[in-house]
Amino acid sequence: MDYNIKRFYWLDILRGVAALSVVFWHWQHFFFNGTFNDMMGKIIDKSHYPLYHIFRPFYGQGWRAVELFFTLSGFIFFWLYSSKISNKEVGFEKYLTLRISRLYPLHVLTLFVVIIAQYCLYHTKGYNFVYNDFSAGAFLANITLTFDWFSSAITFNGPSWSLSVEMFLYLVFFLFCIIKFNRWWYALPMIFIGYLLRGTFLDSMGTGIMSFFAGGCIFYLFNWQMNTWSKKWRIYFAIFSMPLIIIGSIIFRYIAKIELPAYFFELAIFPSIILTISLLEASLGYGIGKHLAFIGDISYSTYLWHFPLQIIFVLAVNFIGKTRAVFYSPVTLLLFFVVLITISILSYHYFEKPMQNYLRQKWNNRRLSFRN
Template identity: 40%
Template sequence: MQQANPPPKRFYSLDALRGIAALCVVFWHWQHFFFAGTTAGKFDLERLPFSDGLSLLYTQGWLAVDLFFSLSGFIFYWLYSKKIAQGEISSGQFSLLRFSRLYPLHLASLLMVAIGQLWVSHARGEYFVYPYNDVKHFLLNLLFTSSWGFEQGYSFNAPIWSVSVEVLLYIIFFSCCRLLPVRALILAAISIIGFQLIQDYYQPIGRGLGSFFLGGLIFIAYQTVLKSKHSVLLSKLVIFIMLFAWAITITALLKKIDFNSLTIFYFPLPHMMLELIYSWPVVVLFPLSILSLALLETQHGPLAKRIAFLGDISYSSYLLHFPLQLLFSMLLTYFSYDQAIYYSPWLMLLFFALLITISFISFRYFEMPAQKRLRQLNIAGSNVAKSPI
């Protein structure tokens, strides 16, 4: 039987998907402009820019963060699990890899928001959107622990919460790779524990743990398909199931089905079935999409290469969109515009154009040079200096 090709050196399609997910979060956060200080304001969903085609992003865009976590799990198990298990990458080298990539922009954006919030507080008597901008929460942000359970709520550049959770996940990931075999059963158990934490303990860490290790499980599934004698046939089957799952989802969305009102032989759907329906994107659509794209790119070569740059700047666009929102709010308030201006499609297009441009400049002329210099501190770590992320 014909077998699939070996894994590519870069998954362009997954990079593009990560970039698109970052922009989905920006759509979700467009509601920030309708806040009254730190209190969520009311807005007309149908009047929001391009709402006819993008209303789902305004209401469900937050799910893109779970996609981030799953993508990270897949990529990290692909790039690092074997090297960590074999001792080729030390804990110090791995820490430097992540610190050099994440911290420079995090620190810069934290300082930008801190200064902006001080100005807003002085001018308006209250902060913009996120209320906890005190010394304690500044230190938590500074240490990347703003979403480890020590916080009172969202603070400063609050979208960083998911990166804060990822930092904790990196520690768990490294420990698991070094101490435990990379097995589907182990990753599935950790993922289930994580998803259970969402309900029982602490949602941010639960979401991260569940989706990150689900991403690792997707990588094991990817490897299993490639090693099979029937890899091409299995790949086609996975892609078919993915398309079928999306077709069901789109049909349900178009028909605006209320799952709470559905019945089986006149009995309401069981609670567990409702939970599965509402977690469908996280546990079904996202994993199938990641696996399908990885298999497609392995078989047919680079996919979405032209928009893969969105993945390069995804961290920038994710961290810089709230500082840019803060700046827009300050300027438009200064020029006495009311909140109705945020219904303008032209303003949104201007915002996204600026965000993508600033993110590209940040990535190329700030983040990458800072990353290179920090990694040069590890003189003996050639693997660190050449690592792609």
């Protein structure tokens, strides 16, 4: 790795856009007639959602952004950690501390906010919002970030299921690197293993493994291009490869009427987007990306706060005597996003980062005292 890149600002922006896409997808929560399990398999008419003509792709396909999260994680982790873990510059304890300090504090905070908000809703209206499994077992699985390892049931702060998959992927990745399998020819079979798990009781894990290691393979392609191709050819490739894939998929889907496979986004579209963006940023510089990267900084807060905020909005609507029809209004949509982004910014600067720094400093102090 002969090039020097400290941060991919535009990939951070992409992660932020992905988080907002999930929020649009979950706008349907406001119109659920019952719980998540009651609505499984039912067709929901979204044509009356606020500004539907503009945000239709996000209302309809926003769930795919979670697959994009996994693919981005794969690219970034192979870039940041694969060599360091393989060379034993980063040990398991440090690695786990870095990851837990990133995920855990906000996960626990939003988990308890959901519990309080659901309690208020149930004791004022007699129902829970979207999810209704608040058993001790579900709570324990949430606290330990293992709730999607053994069950596909979604509980408490529902969107946080992906954190459980992320934690599993972190462990698999560390093992993958420590036994020096961090090469593209080992990453490719992992994609196939993930594919085989799709459709089984480990479907979420399969999706995570397939997407994560697809991101890893894309990093190896990026790394090879950075070290062997001239700047001019990297730019040409980045500019023309992504449009060709999009045009090709349109021809297949809408002209030839050939249904694209379910994993097309994980293995073609998302990796291509990541490769295109990373090549352009590495070759041309980040431009205004540095000034917009806050969208990525707050993406984790955006992702974890949006469901608790939905419950709070429902409580507020009930309190003022309005019906759920208010959520068809563009004004409500705008208000929700303004509040969500404000909370996310405050959460990032005054909770996420301080807690990360505190936990990492505690680990450093413990390590130093152990050495002494």
